[in-house]
Amino acid sequence: MDNKIRQILGDAQEKITKVKDQKSLNDLYVEFFGKNSPLNNLTSEISKLRAEDRPKAGQKINAAKSELERLFEEAKKSSNAKKHHIAAVDPTAPGKKQQIGHLHLVSQAIEEIVDIFKKLGFTLQSYPEVDWDWYAFESLNMPAEHPARDDWETFFIKSDIDPKYGKQVLTPHTSNGQVREMEIVKKPPIRMINISRCYRRQIDVSHTPMFHQFEGLLIDQNVSISQLKGTFDYFASEFFGKKRVTRLRPHHFRFTEPSFEVDITCDICDGRGCRLCKEGWLELGGAGMVHPNVLRAGKIDPDQYMGFAFGWGVERTISMKTKLPDIRLFYQNDIRFLEQF
């Protein structure tokens, strides 16, 4: 018995020293403590001994077990200790990364804008980009002879002329959504945001034939110019930063009355006036109180309801924020441009 125990312990000691990692140590542990381990087998032999020898043999086996436990414990400790000897990592070495792509600047701006107006109860809606003259012009109080309605400024589509809705046009603004939204909702209140591709026949440093506009429309029983101002101030401080202020200037649009141009303080000169702005202000976009004729076109009673609408170019808004010098860069899709954002 004593010999066998000594042999088992010796065997264990030898095997433990050869073990290289935690997993083999665990396997070894199973070998020496598992169901078919040598010590277990020895235990089952106890019954074969004489009765007076049995307790002593039991004690010896238990002592051997404790000894084995101790050996394993030590081996574990030393193997943990060994780990600390692995060369330290270079924290400045590049990690193994997953590839992440890039979103177009326009998409990033759209997300921000939608988030800001969501908080004011506006929902994002979508309308056709090829639409009837009726929705793009006629219903918006734009007379047939309005310059925007001729071939020089707006793209038209080769198609039959609808007796009620007229020609098909590539929407030159997002305002075609106004009367469409009124027709869908029927009974105000309306709080709508529309962001869409728009098209105009021009190309230069500040114009591309396709661009994005975003439009807001609010219709209710009590709507004032003061609320329009509040809405803009909220947008400007959320989108451009707390320090920026907006102002309304008189302007003229056919589908709003009164009409305004909305300016925001220039962030380069903080409103003092510089080369890039007009006396301290940058033009943000157009706005106004919805013209009663537009409400009528949308079958909403202008004696009961009123509203405000606003719209402006997304690209312009971004270039004000990112100081992009040429709007055409947005659509050249040079990967070195796309990957900057």
Next chain:
Amino acid sequence: MNIIIPISWLRDYLKTDLAAKTIANYLTASGPSVEKTEKKGDDYIFDIEVTTNRADASSVFGIAREACAILKSNGQKAELIEPKGLETSLEPDVTVTNPLDVSIADPKLCPRFCAIVLRIKIDQSPAIVKNRLTKCGIRPINNIVDITNYVMLETGQPMHAFDFDKIENSKMLLRASKEGEKITTLDGIKRQLPKGSIVISDAKKLIDLCGIMGAENSQITSRTQRVVFFVQSYNPQIIRKTTQSLAFRTDAAARFEKGVDLEFIPQVLSRAVYLAKKFAGAKIISELVDIYPKKQESKTIRLSFAKLNKYLGIEIEPNKVIQILTALGFKCVLEIAQIKATAPSWRATDIEADVDLIEEIARVWGYHKLPSKLPTGEVPQRENNTLTQVIELKKALRYLGLSEAITYSIISKSMLAQTGVAPKDAVELTNPLSEEWQFMRPTIIPSLLDVLGKNQNLESKIKLFEIAKTYDKQKKGLPTQDLKLAFALSDSNFLEIKGLVENLFQILQREAKFTKFNVPSALVDETQASIVKMGDQTIGGIGTLKEPPSEYFKLTTPIAIGELNLSKIYAQAPTTHSYHPIPKFPPVIEDISAIYSVHTPLGDITSEAKKASDLIKKIEIIDVFEDPKLGEEKKSVTFRLTFQKSSSTPTPEEVNDEKTKIIKALETNLRSKIRK
């Protein structure tokens, strides 16, 4: 339209002690915007933007009138002085007059026509006139021509002077031009006129391209002794049509396109005659010709104070309202709870309804004085469009390693040809800007290929996507404009694009099926492609790019493309995941290897197996290979089955029964041979 106004000239009509900068600030806040103030010597030059509805303000006097009303309403001291000579008599200065034989073919062409003949002495203009014209960007010529320009800048009303002795038979016929008529304008350019332009002919020839520029043949020269001074208005739309088709617009034309104040015309002529008498020793030698068949009327409008206050969001005193409107030239009468106002003649066409009065009052009161409040009232309950989900989708695609491109939705004919859609079946523009942008694209793919082509030398692996509406022509009505998502990957293959689309459907929480590409395609190689379906509905396709488009876009690596119809995808509800209890009993895992025809799709094998047994929890293909030893056109496929029950671990007998069923199904339905 922007106009240039020297402050020194403005002060002739606007008496105020305020500094130039202060005047500019008031104008910008409440009227036409002063976009720039430039110091020139001891003068300031304003660059002012005047909106199309305010032609009345596009002159020095017009701005003075506007500024005076704004300043007075804001408690500043200001006074308006009219230009001298507006009331000059137009009675002849001689006893025997020279008759001018004027006729107008159609009163719609010319609502008012005023003319008078003067004997004059050609000379230089006085320094002040020359100086002011130069500051406004106009070259001084002689006293008569300068008067016509000076009066236009001063009053906003364009006018013209003819050499009376060059008008054949003193006859002027104003009419629409005929097909093919030509005229040489003052700038020496011979122009072929579009039919229907407004012109004046004498007994023999055309002498004026009305509203735009006079003819060279009747111009004022140093030898001119008698002139016709000529002030009128024209049909704005016809002037606009002519300037557009000639691509030739003058300052006068820009003003006539917006319309002029018909009531002001004789006064402008008086002012011009006054100046001619002063600078050119003029004598009136004809009767005044004034043809004005239909008098211009201003509207009388009523505005309730309740409506006004609602618009403003504040209460404004009726007296203040009257003060503002009166200062702007309106005639006002206070009625119970409302005001009755009649617009001045110079606002006759612009003021149409009560909201126009609200604008006048609000702007002059000052938008900057209105409080800033957030909208009150009920927040409408309206679902967001799927575009909101698209924002999230774009972010997910980004994290899958793709970059977003945004390209023009308008493509060229040759790019359209790459899609296989015939021009007659595509949505086409009637008036494209150039050949490059002629058709609304039915698919986004060619645009992405174009971007890949342009960038392929910059990076070896490019993965792009774009989400946009696409346009499918319909027999009747508007084109279908479904939202699509397109992919283009360089240096790629079928399985890469398929894996991507599988990831995408996981993100969208919807089930996609991939079936054989069984229709001809101009873009993808049909043997390396798949139709993507949801249920029985086709929602897109994926595959590798064919040779012809690859050559067209000069692509140097194998390209994988795909396009999915997001409108159709979002129209189907996402699969909702309900809770399944976590299995209490371990599964049994078994593999089945068999030999199939190479033409048998893997999808058919797994679905056949799945159909045969109810105990299958999961099935996955773990090995596929082809080897001549297997036989001609054969492949070996191994799949791993996970059998699981909720009540206990499947017994070896149960598993065997299930395997037998599966093998039988594969053998009879797919003619497979089981490998043991």
